[in-house]
Amino acid sequence: MSLHDDAVLVLKRHEGQDELRHAYLEHLETHPDGMWKACGDGHVTASALVIDPEHGRVLLTLHRKLRKWLQMGGHCEPQDTSLEAAALREATEESGIEGLTLLAGGPVRLDRHPIPEPCRWHFDVQYAVLAPAGATQAISDESLDLRWFPYDEVAAVADDSVVRLLEATRALV
Numbered sequence: 001m002s003l004h005d006d007a008v009l010v011l012k013r014h015e016g017q018d019e020l021r022h023a024y025l026e027h028l029e030t031h032p033d034g035m036w037k038a039c040g041d042g043h044v045t046a047s048a049l050v051i052d053p054e055h056g057r058v059l060l061t062l063h064r065k066l067r068k069w070l071q072m073g074g075h076c077e078p079q080d081t082s083l084e085a086a087a088l089r090e091a092t093e094e095s096g097i098e099g100l101t102l103l104a105g106g107p108v109r110l111d112r113h114p115i116p117e118p119c120r121w122h123f124d125v126q127y128a129v130l131a132p133a134g135a136t137q138a139i140s141d142e143s144l145d146l147r148w149f150p151y152d153e154v155a156a157v158a159d160d161s162v163v164r165l166l167e168a169t170r171a172l173v
Contacts, residue, residue, distance in 0.1 A: 004028060004035050006082045007044055010106060010125065020110050024123050034123075037075045042112075042121030046086035047073020048129045049108070049165050050095050052148070053173045058166060059137055060158060061094055062145035069149075069158045071165060073124065074142070083107070087127040095131075095146065096138025103128040108168045111161045128169040 001009075011024050024044070033039045049071040050059035060069040072094040073087065080086040084102055091100050111124045139146045151170065155163050 003076055003080055003082065003086075004032065007035060007125070010083050011110075014107055014110065017110050020112060023112065024110060024125075027121075027123055035076050037119070040119055042115075042119060042123055043075070044083070044123045044125060045073060045075055046080075046083050046090060046125050046127070047071050048087040048091035048100075048102070048127040049162075049169055050091055050097065050100065050129055050131055051103075051166075051169055051173065052131045052135070054133070055148075057148045057150050058154060059095055059097075059131065059146065059148050060154070060162070061140075061143040062147075064142055064144050067144070069147075069162065071126065071162055073126075083125050084127065087125070088129060091127075091129050094140045094142055096140065097131055097135045099132040099135070100129040101132075103130060103169065103172060105172065108172065109165055111165070113161065126165050128165075128172070 014021055028034045031039050035044050063070050072091040074090045076086045107125045108128050109126050113122055115122050137146050154166050
């Protein structure tokens, strides 16, 4: 199964956010290259919120280009076999934490947001991953900083998309 086919299947199974989910599916139907950064009308990305429920905190990255506190994530790569694999790879690379595990049940939510030219949109499929006990993070080249935030501090540092992802994740944990 191709990554494109996996994305379509994941989106068809995703419950809720029907209007947005249909927009993702329409994008993939009309753009065979809609999984890749080269697609000028937008592309699917995969992200993951790194969560440590035992200590009531999440790990956020201060994105080098956007200069915002965000969850880990980014573009799909040719070696990714699924959206889950892409989200887990991105979370591992950007957090430096080995042994992350996906929260069961598929994506937590979807978030489409505009991005700078030459592209138009990121169709982000957002997952959550659990950090192993004693996890130690390491800043990647894509980050200016990497920091654990208690749940109740996230709204003060991150945008609404991250806050909504945290709320949806906490409802599942």
